[in-house]
Amino acid sequence: MSIPHAASGELIDVRPLGSDLRQTSSSTLVRADHLEVFRLVLAAGKAAHEHKAPGAITIQCLEGAVELEAHGRTQILRAGSMVYLSDAEPHAIKALEDSSLLVTMLLRRA
Numbered sequence: 001m002s003i004p005h006a007a008s009g010e011l012i013d014v015r016p017l018g019s020d021l022r023q024t025s026s027s028t029l030v031r032a033d034h035l036e037v038f039r040l041v042l043a044a045g046k047a048a049h050e051h052k053a054p055g056a057i058t059i060q061c062l063e064g065a066v067e068l069e070a071h072g073r074t075q076i077l078r079a080g081s082m083v084y085l086s087d088a089e090p091h092a093i094k095a096l097e098d099s100s101l102l103v104t105m106l107l108r109r110a
Contacts, residue, residue, distance in 0.1 A: 005031045014102055016063035021098050036105045042066065042095035050092040055106040057085050064099025
């Protein structure tokens, strides 16, 4: 069974999850040939260890706070902040609080 993704022109709710955050799983919102958008949900203390995206990405913190390691430094993303990472930039994320992030990836698919 395929997972439904938003169709072109369909509204997507990306508001903070609030009290539902702990019961919500990460999910892909948009999947197209060269674009993927997903909501990453991390409970406090959970991490996405160092990895590389297949293309350029933006990470927008919708709620909570996460520690981002990239470009040889550590920064804190809080609700309302966003970062851009160039193609295949190694990065890691650790949730300092229960958090949800909106991640947009520009993909280079053949």
